Amino acid sequence: MKLYDYFRSSAAYRVRIALALKGLEVERVFVHLARGEQRLPAFLAKNPQGLAPALELDDGTVLTQSLAIIEYLDTLTPSPRLVPADPLRAAKVRGVALAIACDIHPLNNRRVLDYLRGRLGQSEEAVDLWVRHWALTGGLEAIERLVEPGPYCFGAEPTLADVCLIPQMFAARRFATPLAALPKLLAIEAHCAAHPAFAAAHPARQPDAE
Numbered sequence: 745m746k747l748y749d750y751f752r753s754s755a756a757y758r759v760r761i762a763l764a765l766k767g768l769e770v771e772r773v774f775v776h777l778a779r780g781e782q783r784l785p786a787f788l789a790k791n792p793q794g795l796a797p798a799l800e801l802d803d804g805t806v807l808t809q810s811l812a813i814i815e816y817l818d819t820l821t822p823s824p825r826l827v828p829a830d831p832l833r834a835a836k837v838r839g840v841a842l843a844i845a846c847d848i849h850p851l852n853n854r855r856v857l858d859y860l861r862g863r864l865g866q867s868e869e870a871v872d873l874w875v876r877h878w879a880l881t882g883g884l885e886a887i888e889r890l891v892e893p894g895p896y897c898f899g900a901e902p903t904l905a906d907v908c909l910i911p912q913m914f915a916a917r918r919f920a921t922p923l924a925a926l927p928k929l930l931a932i933e934a935h936c937a938a939h940p941a942f943a944a945a946h947p948a949r950q951p952d953a954e
């Protein structure tokens with residue numbers, strides 16, 4: 745399998761965590777998002793959305809969308825299980841994962857911020873305000889209330905919720921989002937940082953890190 749990856753991509757970071765938790769090794773192909781390589785025809789032929797990550801299977805099939813990729817990996821290699829077998833637990837875990845992936849992350853995606861800066865002529869200060877507003881007020885504050893007593897979002901083992909939360913906390917820090925009012929999320933973040941799979945997937949540890 746080949747992962748189309750970029751060190752700072754939150755969505756690719758989710759897949760890296762899932763792969764590491766499951767002990768799966770994949771070939772890596774780096775797509776430099778800041779240089780616009782996601783819009784080159786060769787990459788668009790892999791993922792017409794022009795977004796990282798994508799996972800190319802050995803038969804050439806390309807999967808897109810980090811959550812779809814992770815659920816595929818979870819079905820193929822169910823140990824450790826990232827989406828619980830119990831339907832009620834699974835719905836809770838997916839609820840947090842989707843709140844991050846659908847309702848927070850898209851609002852601070854590169855192409856959205858580039859549009860704010862370029863077409864809408866917004867300053868860096870305004871863009872930072874936008875990111876912090878939608879990350880925190882619009883998102884992480886609610887996640888703080890949705891998670892259960894730790895050490896992970898839903899109990900003693902990491903799930904898809906943690907796999908989505910940790911890259912979103914990393915993105916929030918990049919934009920200097922104040923996080924002090926989120927003690928439960930900060931504790932989960934610290935716990936995950938000590939887990940070798942989460943540590944190995946960190947952007948700073950990737951071969952393309954700058």
Ligand SMILES: N[C@@H](CCC(=O)N[C@@H](CS)C(=O)NCC(=O)O)C(=O)O
Pocket residue numbers: 752753754755756777782794795796797808809810811845853854855856
């Ligand atoms: N919902 C998608 C989001 C993918 C996504 O937005 N990727 C970002 C990096 S985190 C990207 O490739 N951005 C490039 C751009 O906006 O041009 C997923 O979960 O895979």
